[in-house]
Amino acid sequence: MERLHQYVNSKADEYIEWLIETCNQPSVSAQNRGMSEMKDLVKFFLRKINAEIEEIETDGYPIIYGEINSGKPKTLTFYNHYDVQPEDPLHEWTSDPFKTDIREGQIFARGVADNKGNLISRICAVHAYQQVYKELPVNLKFIFEGEEEVGSPHLKYFATNFPEKLQTDGIIWEGGARGAIDKRPHVSLGVKGICYVELICKGANYDLHSSEAAVIENPAWRLIWALNTIKNEQEEILIKGFYDDVTPLTQKDKQFIQTMDFNEQETKDMYGINSFVKNVSGYELKERLTAAPTCTICGIDSGYTAEGSKTVLPSIAMVKLDFRLVPNQTPERTVQLLRQHLDSNGFEDIEIKQSHGLTPFNTDTEHPFINVVLKSVDNVYKEPPVILRNLAGSSPMSKLLNETSIPAVQIGVANTHSNYHAPNENIFIDDYIQGIKVTANVINNLG
């Protein structure tokens, strides 16, 4: 691959130009700004590598599907998105978010990290491979959607209606980054799921004078009593059956968790805390972060909370809860168990409103595709990778892959200080060029 690496170095300026061109085109899905122009630009770049292109129409923005059939036994797929987040607050940007600026080895633009840098770097990798070796060792597929930043409402539609287009030996997913300080590449294998609910507890028809509390029940107390049955001070979630579906960790899972970097002192200093929950540290902390489901009170509201005092008996109390879910748990089952739990503890009157949910997705850590990617990372970076069994956060991976056993691995050109969704979004030029090489190595190693 030395020849290919040299070719990428020699083409660096041109490949950066391709990225600048895509970043200068706004494509804000939330505001329907520049989406059609961006779609055409993505197709323009896919034509540079002779991909056969199909536009999959949806009620929203189309999914651009590309294919290069080389007649080889293995197929590699790239999932990326061509939409970006809105750029405001504009005054916090040092340069124009849609006029790419390069300063001290960094490229600044809205979408450069999330996720145009990755999208274009995949195309550059294929381009470089074709120029240097003429023949591709694998078939390639590209699934580029335009709705990731608004929750990917049509990914499931794609998975259900085009199973043959989804068929592949492995997906390189968007995301992935490099440690901004230690420079170690991050390879991640999945995401946690999420189940977001509101619990609503109602009392009298309207707020009352608090003297009536002697005889009228207070929904705020009642909600607190219900919450007390959901989680204890040992951080255990007490909903019956909640942990039953959780898949136990394998040796390989634990080995990958071990590779994570987590600077405990720096985090404590930054957050101004003295300890982590249950005083965990070392391996145990990393395991909790990636493999433990959570139940979090995100907000709680009842009665009078403004300045001074108001002696009132509230008529309603509400709490917003999120559950981060791990492999084999689902948002639907979580809501069902929560309902049963509240009912069996005498809280039948408390209403559950589910606002959104995502199933977790994890690539089997034993899957051989992971080694193909890890070997490719080794071929390019000197530093050993951090292997994240899954991110502590959630993403729509499951919408595309849930009904399949397709392995998905995240590698990318951003870094942990890339300011995703925020002002001054950026990547390092060096990470972009290295990322092109890693993708080319994945093509080679899978072949």
Ligand SMILES: [Zn+2]
């Ligand atoms: Zn994003």
